[in-house]
Amino acid sequence: MTALHAETLAELAGRLARGDCSSVELTRHFLSRIAAHDAGLNCFISVLEARALAQAEAADRRRARGEAGPLSGLPIAHKDIFCARDTRTTCGSRMLEGFVSPYDAAVVERLDAAGVVTLGKTNMDEFAMGSSNETSYFGPVRNPWDPARVPGGSSGGSAAAVAAGLAPAATGTDTGGSIRQPAALTGLTGLKPTYGRVSRWGMVAFASSLDQAGTLTRSAEDAALLLAAIAGADRRDSTSVEAAVPDYREALDAEPGRLRIGVPRGFFDEGLEAGVAVAVREALGEYERQGAALVEVDLPNLQLSVPTYYVVAPAEASSNLSRFDGVRFGHRCEAPQDLLDLYERSRGEGFGAEVKRRIMTGTYVLSAGYYDAYYLKAQQVRQLITADFARAFERVDLLMGPTTPTPAFELGAKTADPVQMYLNDIYTIGVNLAGLPGISIPCGEVAGLPVGLQIIAPHFGEAALLGAAHRYQRATDWHRRLPAAYA
């Protein structure tokens, strides 16, 4: 029998259904894992022990009455960007250190309604701005595969918590790679759905035309289970899409016919570390053995995705984060001289260095005289990048390549130069600009560190994406490996 913390949600759901264990026992197991291991990893900003046990007791009562659903009683963790009523939501920032959510995010509300137990709220880069979880006001998160290395970001706490078996699954958000990149660096399955597939209501806004909620799990099957619960339109988020939600669980076993897989040439350029390239090529070989055809494709504007993103995302962030004014909620400076001093010092003290850089970049590119040269230009290039993907999908069903250019890097390795940190997201950012769904699944190791395979589908192609990931995971066991210190 494998340890409970090494099992998938689907396996744990089977235990609950058979009566092998109760939700309270499962919840206590993960709470004790958190108590034993989190000090060394710093995955959690808040652990919600009392709330979790109350939810678990309620789930056990519902099961006893024969009212259990597929997710009833399963514990997970939420990224601390999702509001959960009457609990602290910090977004990794001093600005929101004392903020208590007055309402639930749609993602939290839907998972609560499905009977899921919330173990706690996970650490993250401040306001989701970062690729290493080093910008959090609450300190960096460490990678369970090597504590000298980062877990990726911005959903780094969620990724490290699942990788170390402190939670069987967690939510995340992905604006430029913030689910897929940490999933790749910690050996997990990280799903970023189509823009608008999941409601953004109650999710602290960073860049509203790019932000999307998703999941970090041990398997594609688990991602399908959670996506089924969180997907769907919500009148409170006018960008959530009114498209039917397919049965993702059932779609896992659908036979796709002869799959055409596009391999973007630009994903294998000189920036890609050799060991990562080898692991990804081997994974593509597995798909060929399963009968897929590999087709080389071009995304000619791929290298422009990082500069485009670093205009669009900061511009939207500078606008979204203007709500933090020291008046209605959030940090307020001591003894303000006047209103301007109140705004400037509250924001200057409440935000960390990276958030300030992004706000200032956004302010600059939107300012009089620069708007056309930067913001308008970036929106035009965004159109070109999106058109590249659309052209590729005329010829292929899915795109595949690496999620990141390298495995996990060491803490501090890229903090001195923000541009080096930004370039780490070269393979993931285009997917956000085009609003496409993407997933990262573990496909190998380099020197004991996990490597991620990224799969990209056309808009609303989550079922095909999850199916392809599931077929790979049926044939391989990379997704079942745990870091030795947490096995």
Place this chain on the structure above:
Amino acid sequence: MSLTNDQVRAIARLARLSLDEGEVAEVADKLANILGMVGQLQATDTTGVAAMAHPLDAVQRLRADEVSETDHREHYQRNAPLTEDGLYLVPRVVE
């Protein structure tokens, strides 16, 4: 691409962010690097390309203009730094 310290102070003022004098030079350096990197976009020919604001080309959904929410002021104001009689307090603006 380079930015003067005065340009950085002006951007910070527009963004309503206080900066310590000691931070200004470093911020100028890093912002200049970022703006230099995004400057690559200038070399791309975008003649006749429409600006893209939304990944799915969706338009803003409208709803009927009717009351749908109840009053939560008291609950929401629990997060406010300073209130009195249901009002948010700020330094005096009008003498």
